[in-house]
Amino acid sequence: MKTLKKNAFIVSCQAEEGEPLFGKETMVKMSIAAQMGGADAIRSLYPDVVKEVKNVVSIPIIGITKNRNLKGAFITTTKKDIDELVQAKADFIALDCTRRERPEPLPELFNYLKSKYPNIGIIADIADIDDVKNIIPLKPDYIATTLSGYTDYSINRPCPDYELIREIIKITDIPVIAEGNLSTPLEARKAILNGAYAVTVGTAITRPQIITQRFKEYLADFQDDELLAVGIDIGGTWTRGVLVDRFGIIKDSDKVRTASTGKEVISNMLSLIKKLKTEETHFLGVASGGRIDFKTGVVGFSTGLIPDWKGVGLADIVEKEFNIRPIVDNDANCASYFQHFITDEDNMLMITVGTGIGGGIINDGRIVRGAKGGGGEIGHIIYPGNTKECSCGKVGCVETILSGRYLKENIYGKEGKEVYKKIREYSKVMAWFIDTLKATLDFDKCYLGGVLPNYGDEFLENIKNSFKQISNEKNADFINYSDLGEFAGARGAALLSLHKGEI
Structure with a gap:
């Protein structure tokens, strides 16, 4: 049986029917590009694609099939799938080893592969630690975290699932391939440092429609108008507000004395935003004294300089009023950022x-x-x-x-x-x-x-x-x-x- 090198970087080059890059010619070129970039192995979908890729690359091929018509497990689920991938010269075959409904029992597939094709490596695609416990007795050559987050029982797993890698290496010596929701080089490196033997990246490299979508989603709140933002700074003495452009240049400003009660402070803040906000303003930021939970926009602690302030959910209050989720941060953080x-x-x-x-x-x-x-x-x-x-x-x-x-x-x-x-x-x-x-x-x-x-x-x-x-x-x-x-x-x-x- 062939083996994967330690700390290997595997590129998943696959496109399903209906996707823009579907077809042997495109996947062959994608695989060549991956090898040129330094990939140590290719994960390839469909036997006919595996066969063509094998002819043009010198690195190992992990072959899989997919049957989306199946209700449960859908990655390489039958002996026929295995036969076709072996005939296509795959070096490894990945099997869906989740606890879902399947057309043929998993032990039968393992026995079939090991007895008929002893030189082919077996990769077990799993979704959680219970999947791992189930397949350890079947002795796959590698365990891959491919399906974490993609089954009904793992949908709430963290992404990327470093925790699952750490859990697996505690209970077995079978090498782990980190795969699934790895989007950056840093995440791939972190996976190996968390115990993965190798790492597989697919969508972030080989699916331009998804890559494009990510960029577009990140820019989607930039609408077809000027980029203007209102910023409010709530201090112990003054509450200040500005309307600025993308360069931080002030277009309008105002300030009021910080009120003596939290309720009045909130009312003044909302009034300032209303006064400064234009129809083209789609961004709001609030700076406040105190310890701010940046993720939730809640004042976690306040010294009392702003009365009745601890526990105030500034982000929720502003969003409810203006239907725009604001950024909320500590006032000194905001000043230092500027x-x-x-x-x-x-x-x-x-x-x-x-x-x-x-x-x-x-x-x-x-x-x-x-x-x-x-x-x-x-x-x-x-x-x-x-x-x-x-x-x-x-x-x-x-x-x-x-x-x-x-x-x-x-x-x-x-x-x-x-x-x-x-x-x-x-x-x-x-x-x-x-x-x-x-x-x-x-x-x-x-x-x-x-x-x-x-x-x-x-x-x-x-x-x-x-x-x-x-x-x-x-x-x-x-x-x-x-x-x-x-x-x-x-x-x-x-x-x-x-x-x-x-x-």
Whole structure:
């Protein structure tokens, strides 16, 4: 029996009747192209196609048949199918080994193949771990996860099904071929790292109609009009809104004081959207203080700066009102995203100084959100010796001595030696803060936004000088004010909606 090489990359070149590429000539060319690209084996459908492909490639062929008229199992289900594939010179034959109705018993097919064609390898296509347990006694040469997600009893399996690979290798030494719903090189690599002996990719390579469909679906929300988005930034003091184009350029803007109750905040948010939204606006983004569950658009935690905010389902509320599913993210994340968009820096930190302290982290070009939306909640790092109580309930959070509220109470509009002392103290803490975060995150740029730029360049120089005094790095030029203005968070939220929340 022939064997597949370890860590083999198999390309499934098949088109069923009715598909655009159906026919021997096309599949032969597809198989040649796959071999030229480095494929280690070909999975080929129909005996006549297998025969033609075998004549033009030098790599192993896994042969299959399909009978869509059958109610249950449909991949190579009869002895006749096996005979025809062997006559076509298939090196391996894959059998549907799911627990579904079939025309001939599975043990009979195994016995027939092994006794009559002992040199042909057998691949068992399965859907779940119980299928595997059933076929282990039949001793296939390989087990393939081909049908995970495609049977009524596996329809809710994850895609790709890495978990199934891990389950199989725990109970048998039969090599596993990962197959099914693998769409990217990274997914294929991950399958092997999860224990697969080899990996098969088909649709993502050989079905241009599906590939085209995926691209089209991803672009489908771009309608035949201007690409405009509304972004809302709900902060502890102000709720800001913008209408922007695809480049983040503001077409309209407005702001209102953040209300004293969650109900009023929501009402103001919806009113701002209505005011800014045009008939050509199909994208909405919302930035909010607090810990945001990015997937659901729910406020998971709020310090109380925005009242009655924990548990509010912002995405559902906006979608119900406008029939558009918005992107919802933390306000500092949105501001940092806009900074990244404008300056094209892939490793940076944005510290927003407002009612509290917000942090937006861009690492390798992506927002760091964390497992539950808490990534970037840097304002709640404890500063040594700080005894001030924070609105989050902790004592000593650095935002209690770095926030805009602290600046207003201790520095803004004041003069004299005591003020200069406060500025030096503030600069020292901010420098410590930046140094601590840089040691953790190793960013290239640090931007200070929110109200802090209003305090001028001399204030920034104080922070830089304090950084150089405490850090091993003697160059503090990476620390700068963000000059994107008060609508940076709203603009970032709007752009995130256009970008589907991705970078």
